[in-house]
Amino acid sequence: MIENIAAAADNVFELHNLALMILGVTAGLIAGAIPGFTIAMAVVLTLPFTFGMTATQGLSTMIGVLVGGLSGGLMAGMLTGIPGTPSSVATTFDGFPMARKGRPGLALGIGVWSSFFGGITGAVVLVTLAPQLARVGLEFGPWDFFMLVVFALTITSSLSGKALLKGIIAGALGLLVSAIGEDEVNGVARFTFGNDNLRQGFAFLPVLVGLFAFSQLLSDVQDRDKAAKPLMPKGTKAVRVEHRQAIKEVLRRWVIVLRSSMIGVFTGILPGAGSSVSNILAYDQAKKASRNPDEFGTGTPDGIVAPESSNNATEGGALIMMMALGIPGDVVTAVMLGALLIHDVVPSPSFISEEPVLAYSIFIAFFFAHFIMVTMQAACLRVFVLITRIPMYILASVILAYCAIGVFALHNVGFDLWTLFIFGIIGYLMRNLGFPLAPMILGVVLGDIAELNLNRAWSISDNVALFFTRPWSAFFLVLAVFSAVFPWFQRDRGRRRWTLFYLPLFCLVVAFPLIGMGGTVRPVIGTGLLVIGAYLSWRRRTHTPAAGT
Amino acid sequence: MGRLSKDALVAIFLLLFCGVFLTASFHIRETNYASLGAEVWPRIVLTVLTLLSMGYLAQSLRHHGGDDELPPRGALRSWLHRYQNAFWCFFWFGLFLLGLPYLGMLIGGCLFVYATLTSLGRRDWRGHGLHALIAVLSVGGMWALFTYGLNVFLPAGEIFSMNWVPG
Numbered sequence: 123m124i125e126n127i128a129a130a131a132d133n134v135f136e137l138h139n140l141a142l143m144i145l146g147v148t149a150g151l152i153a154g155a156i157p158g159f160t161i162a163m164a165v166v167l168t169l170p171f172t173f174g175m176t177a178t179q180g181l182s183t184m185i186g187v188l189v190g191g192l193s194g195g196l197m198a199g200m201l202t203g204i205p206g207t208p209s210s211v212a213t214t215f216d217g218f219p220m221a222r223k224g225r226p227g228l229a230l231g232i233g234v235w236s237s238f239f240g241g242i243t244g245a246v247v248l249v250t251l252a253p254q255l256a257r258v259g260l261e262f263g264p265w266d267f268f269m270l271v272v273f274a275l276t277i278t279s280s281l282s283g284k285a286l287l288k289g290i291i292a293g294a295l296g297l298l299v300s301a302i303g304e305d306e307v308n309g310v311a312r313f314t315f316g317n318d319n320l321r322q323g324f325a326f327l328p329v330l331v332g333l334f335a336f337s338q339l340l341s342d343v344q345d346r347d348k349a350a351k352p353l354m355p356k357g358t359k360a361v362r363v364e365h366r367q368a369i370k371e372v373l374r375r376w377v378i379v380l381r382s383s384m385i386g387v388f389t390g391i392l393p394g395a396g397s398s399v400s401n402i403l404a405y406d407q408a409k410k411a412s413r414n415p416d417e418f419g420t421g422t423p424d425g426i427v428a429p430e431s432s433n434n435a436t437e438g439g440a441l442i443m444m445m446a447l448g449i450p451g452d453v454v455t456a457v458m459l460g461a462l463l464i465h466d467v468v469p470s471p472s473f474i475s476e477e478p479v480l481a482y483s484i485f486i487a488f489f490f491a492h493f494i495m496v497t498m499q500a501a502c503l504r505v506f507v508l509i510t511r512i513p514m515y516i517l518a519s520v521i522l523a524y525c526a527i528g529v530f531a532l533h534n535v536g537f538d539l540w541t542l543f544i545f546g547i548i549g550y551l552m553r554n555l556g557f558p559l560a561p562m563i564l565g566v567v568l569g570d571i572a573e574l575n576l577n578r579a580w581s582i583s584d585n586v587a588l589f590f591t592r593p594w595s596a597f598f599l600v601l602a603v604f605s606a607v608f609p610w611f612q613r614d615r616g617r618r619r620w621t622l623f624y625l626p627l628f629c630l631v632v633a634f635p636l637i638g639m640g641g642t643v644r645p646v647i648g649t650g651l652l653v654i655g656a657y658l659s660w661r662r663r664t665h666t667p668a669a670g671t
Numbered sequence: 672m673g674r675l676s677k678d679a680l681v682a683i684f685l686l687l688f689c690g691v692f693l694t695a696s697f698h699i700r701e702t703n704y705a706s707l708g709a710e711v712w713p714r715i716v717l718t719v720l721t722l723l724s725m726g727y728l729a730q731s732l733r734h735h736g737g738d739d740e741l742p743p744r745g746a747l748r749s750w751l752h753r754y755q756n757a758f759w760c761f762f763w764f765g766l767f768l769l770g771l772p773y774l775g776m777l778i779g780g781c782l783f784v785y786a787t788l789t790s791l792g793r794r795d796w797r798g799h800g801l802h803a804l805i806a807v808l809s810v811g812g813m814w815a816l817f818t819y820g821l822n823v824f825l826p827a828g829e830i831f832s833m834n835w836v837p838g
Contacts, residue, residue, distance in 0.1 A: 171821070173821065173823075174821045174822065174823075287723060287726060287727050287730060288727070290723055291685065291720065291723045291724065291727060294716055294719050294720040294723060295720065297716045298692065298713065298716050298717065298720065301712060301713040301716060305709040305712070307705055307707070307709070308702050308704070308705045308708070308709040310699060310700050310702060310709035311699075311700075312695075312696070312699050312709055312710070312713055313692060313695050313696075313699075313713070315695065339760075340756070340757045340760055340761075343756045343757075343760070343791055344753075344754065344756055344757060345756075346755065346756055346791070349756060349791060349792075350791070350792055350793070513792065515756075515788065515791040515792045516788060516792065516805060518760075518787075518791070519760075519784050519787040519788045519791065519805075520784060520805065520809040520810075522760065522764065522783075522784075522787065523780045523783055523784045523809065523810050523813065524809075524813055526764075526767070526776075526780065526783075527776060527780065527810075527813050527814070527817055527825065530776065530823075530825060530826070531817055531821065531823040531825075534823070534824060536768075536771065536772070536826070539768055539771070540768060543761075543764055543765065543768055546761070546764070547761060550757060555677070555678075555681055569716075572712075573712040576707065576711075576712060577705070577706070577707045577712075580706045580707045581705075581706040581707070584706075
């Protein structure tokens, strides 16, 4: 293990790689700071640059962009009140008021250092948990992997917006897109409609860039007047970050940092729930736990520490899922998975044991990128202020051309550009019709994994019941069903009586597969959940006055 | 019969789409060497998608008359005006793709960026000059980076075919 870590450190700390990481973090910081540019888009646009790099260099650069993007969002939020990315929405609640009170340097400092400590906590959990989870993943059979994909798609759909049905339709469309072209097992062409270009199916990158980046850019310039104006109001100024005072403030709130980081990590592990969810969850928890909840929203440091710690830690959690099980947790890790596939590395439970140097390189790069982020933040503030003077339509037009060049560079195939165009139209239409794009992107990525495992399962046994009776399959199925019901639970919570039994029922049902897994720990957890579920059911039956039905 | 909502139309489109693909799934070549044929997985997905689309249609018909009802016919102009930026982008990108084999990535890309900038932004003389400059610098820079930095052969184009191949 030590040799692997040493070899990985050698790769990451190589001068060329460090330069790429610095470039990546800088690009991420700037992209994250621009309202309308999401972190996922920044990572998607970085992908074409990584073709000519080694796997370590490519992933280090992308991790740099990711970490930079997560921390860049706070700059715009604090200086202008407009969050740069959805993952820094909650930071604005207290960051902007603090900046308005005349402490923008302290607000930025607290944000930057909370991001740093949150990210480091996420990295530590990543290093500790990913190999353990990968070991668990080795127990999975094809039935279990298939159900894991079903769960990933269901939870992504249920968390990506109000319209669950549209989310699941988007996920199914993604699966269908991945089914176009020759199938991996039989080599038979499907849905080509006589077009030879479709025999190989749609390449992942053009689909991703089209669905996500192309449609996002078009949405950004949809408002003609807004697109022609500079991104930020005139008068936005760079400020000096008060590092020393900020570190003191953050360390004084180490409990919030730790709690919010854990919320971030575990939100990241859940497929579909990214930093846009975790920052609000962490803010909410910090407010509930605070002795002075009324101070939230007025510029209290607690309100900055919580969301910023959690959003950086979230990606640690998402990386755990990708590296341990080969299942991307969100769009960003889906792109990373794509990057690994480009370099002929297939993430799976055996990834860490088969590619230890690359796996540890990812760990180290994620860890070290946070140090670069702190160093580069002050410098990027000035660049950010300069970029915000450019109107959106100029950025969008130039990036569209870049998308075309980047996509063509992947395979040097003209058809990829048409794929980009077609999926750009589809993505734009879906956005405007209220369909979430994240489930579709995950569907495209996970389609092959689902089909391959279905095939493997069928070749072992034609017993369909195995998909429901094997402990891990049943476990993921229960999670999938309960995550599908979750939007209704959220809607009716406190108003309908059935919502009182959602949690107890979940504990009771999920306990059975855990008990069936064998060993010692999981049956004990399962029995504990059974007891908790029974107790909660009894308590809610006897102590709750009848509400609506 | 009342007018259909936007959601209902999308659901009907999805059902038609599923119909076309389900029909096409019966043209997938069957093999006898695999335990699961190549057509099985797409049919599972299509069945799920069809059921979901039917649910979506039922849902949209139940909530008929909501905010998503289609605008009256006279509103077509304002609808076009609302989405004109997106239409311009699609139009120029489509044209760029059609012209790519003839103009190549460098010239085609510059023209695309210039045309898009001019369609979306200011159209005075200063704007034209600025847009031309941005187009040449941005696309030229990216072209040079990919061609020389990353050794990617971008299409040269038939009309302006350049014989000086990099590397």
